[in-house]
Amino acid sequence: SLSRQALLRLPRYYRYVSHCRDRGMKFVSSEEIAREAEVNPVQVRKDLTQFGQFGKPGVGYNVVELASVLEEILGIRNLNEAVLVGAGRLGTAIANYSGFARYGLSIVALFDVDPLKIGERVGGKEVFHRSELSHVVRRLGIQVGIITVPAEEAQSVADDMVAAGIRAIWNFAPITIKVPGDVVVRNEDLAAGLATLFHHLAAEPSP
Amino acid sequence: SLSRQALLRLPRYYRYVSHCRDRGMKFVSSEEIAREAEVNPVQVRKDLTQFGQFGKPGVGYNVVELASVLEEILGIRNLNEAVLVGAGRLGTAIANYSGFARYGLSIVALFDVDPLKIGERVGGKEVFHRSELSHVVRRLGIQVGIITVPAEEAQSVADDMVAAGIRAIWNFAPITIKVPGDVVVRNEDLAAGLATLFHHLAAEPSP
Ligand SMILES: NC(=O)c1ccc[n+]([C@@H]2O[C@H](COP(=O)([O-])OP(=O)(O)OC[C@H]3O[C@@H](n4cnc5c(N)ncnc54)[C@H](O)[C@@H]3O)[C@@H](O)[C@H]2O)c1
Ligand SMILES: NC(=O)c1ccc[n+]([C@@H]2O[C@H](COP(=O)([O-])OP(=O)(O)OC[C@H]3O[C@@H](n4cnc5c(N)ncnc54)[C@H](O)[C@@H]3O)[C@@H](O)[C@H]2O)c1
The missing domain is CATH 1.10.10.10 (Winged helix-like DNA-binding domain superfamily/Winged helix DNA-binding domain)
Known part of the structure; x- marks a missing residue:
């Protein structure tokens, strides 16, 4: 392996x-x-x-x-559809990024709680109210969920996703979310990438 | 090592x-x-x-x-100041993320070309016009630059950064930027993280 x-x-x-x-x-x-x-x-x-x-x-x-x-x-064969919860700055940047299609990802719907965002379209997809998450995930058989909400909301979003049948979560909120053993979680920390850059910088002799 | x-x-x-x-x-x-x-x-x-x-x-x-x-x-000792070019969705999500401070990163200024954004404040920092990049970088002695502009603009932004004295670039645009040998570049591809998630999902037996 x-x-x-x-x-x-x-x-x-x-x-x-x-x-x-x-x-x-x-x-x-x-x-x-x-x-x-x-x-x-x-x-x-x-x-x-x-x-x-x-x-x-x-x-x-x-x-x-x-x-x-x-x-x-990489499991890219069958187009994997994902839902994204938290249509804020990071969420809309991810939903608009064309680089994901190459990996077989298509974000089919976004969810939020902000009334100003509900019904808008982001990256061509509609923003639904968070309360519709379970219904949409079950109806479309979605297996992947992306979390881009503030840290204090992330666990409850993860719970809703797991209850609706999501089996893999990509989490951007800076907390460790707890999920059952058969659910895969990837915690993304952009800051870790940056720390590596600093290390290389510190290792290079100054001009 | x-x-x-x-x-x-x-x-x-x-x-x-x-x-x-x-x-x-x-x-x-x-x-x-x-x-x-x-x-x-x-x-x-x-x-x-x-x-x-x-x-x-x-x-x-x-x-x-x-x-x-x-x-x-990790070279976090001395607070590393960075500039960010491209105050769009991804740029503002990064500038607003409090997780970077833990790694010693502080984004001191943002740059853009969109007149609607110039003079606004993002994450508490001012958005300057791109033409001021060289002046600000030299005056403050900034060594780290973050690129969150569209792919077709990224190389010219990188050239300006290197000319102004930037020695490490964190690039989010989906192209490989060319820089002189003594400049460190980290190409961030969020999609790579997602591809790994799919692999784990594909490897798990379905319930
Ligand atoms: N891991 C990283 O490297 C990284 C980088 C940047 C941001 N972040 C994190 O990503 C998250 C989003 O950041 P942002 O800058 O986009 O914030 P933001 O405030 O712009 O977006 C958050 C969105 O979530 C929505 N929301 C809030 N509570 C909700 C709920 N209960 N259900 C559904 N939607 C809800 C808000 O209405 C808003 O649209 C934050 O947790 C931030 O810390 C992580
Ligand atoms: N690597 C990844 O995983 C990832 C994920 C999401 C987005 N992206 C990439 O990040 C970039 C930004 O995405 P976004 O969704 O924030 O786009 P966006 O359109 O919201 O933001 C781009 C910003 O750059 C500004 N800009 C354009 N040309 C400029 C120039 N010459 N100088 C200075 N500023 C300029 C625009 O005015 C705008 O504010 C894109 O290249 C996108 O492909 C990468």
Whole structure:
């Protein structure tokens, strides 16, 4: 099975390889993938040999084949529909981001409690009142929920999502939400990415 | 030197340990840190022994000492000031996020080209016209820049930042920006986080 670190690298490989597929390229080298994904080429080759033999020395990887294998591993095959609760600044930035479609994500509905937002459209999707969450999730069979509400509201939103049948939650609120064991949670902390940048900066000699 | 993976774990350790320090706790166990950072306790102990002996078996780590060592490693010691260009949805969500202060980040000014935004305040900071970027960066000695403009504008914003003396860029636009070798760039792709969530969902047996 895949290590967590390898798992985090795959989306970056897929982003570039699916780009190549869109442009009709036949082959792509591990050096090219490595450059775009900011890892070293040996790591790319090591990661990809776990999934089969589709690289030819001197020619590179078959783009269509590699993209399709990565889609399978990343669970992107069937378009995953998600709901987003908290149509504020971060929520609308996420709902408007076209980069998610490449990973097979489509946000089908947003939810909020602010009367000024209900009935508006964000990223082409309608904002419903929070009380409609359970009804919409059940009717459409949605499995993924995104939380972009203030920290003090996040747990109750998570409870509603789990009760409605959501099985994976992407949480941006800065608290650890409690969910039953069979529900997958990913806590996103943008600040962690920034802390890494500072470390690199601190490690570079000043000009 | 630290592996890239260990580096990515440290901000999560620091987030919890600095929380403990704020609450006046004296000691914290590797089990507690592991639970909050979502790694296993053996990994926590392995990572932290690289930096010295501040854990006592049965008692745990000295909170103040550990927080201060992590601050040093993550370059959080001196408050790092940043500028943000692109005061749109994502930019304002980032400028308003209180979680960054814990990592020593303070966004001191925002820049945009939209006349409706110039002169407004976001997260308590003023939005300047993009043409003032070089002047403000030089005057305040800013080293970190955050890019949240549309993809087609990102490279020219990066060029302006580098010309003004910025040495580390946190880029949210979905393109690979080109910078000189001594400038550190971190391309943030929220979609990569989501792809991992789908993988876990695909790997879980359906109820
Ligand atoms: N993890 C990160 O790196 C990161 C970065 C930025 C923001 N954040 C977090 O994301 C969250 C949103 O930030 P923002 O700047 O978009 O805030 P915001 O205030 O602009 O948006 C919050 C939205 O949630 C809605 N809301 C409040 N209570 C609700 C409820 N009970 N049910 C449904 N909707 C509700 C509000 O009406 C509002 O539209 C915050 O928790 C913030 O701390 C996290
Ligand atoms: N990496 C990710 O995961 C992720 C997620 C969401 C959005 N994004 C990206 O972040 C960027 C911003 O997204 P958004 O939803 O906030 O868009 P937005 O349109 O709300 O904000 C863009 C802002 O940039 C300003 N701007 C445009 N050209 C400029 C220039 N030359 N100089 C200064 N300011 C300029 C606009 O006036 C606007 O305020 C986009 O590139 C989007 O693709 C990335």
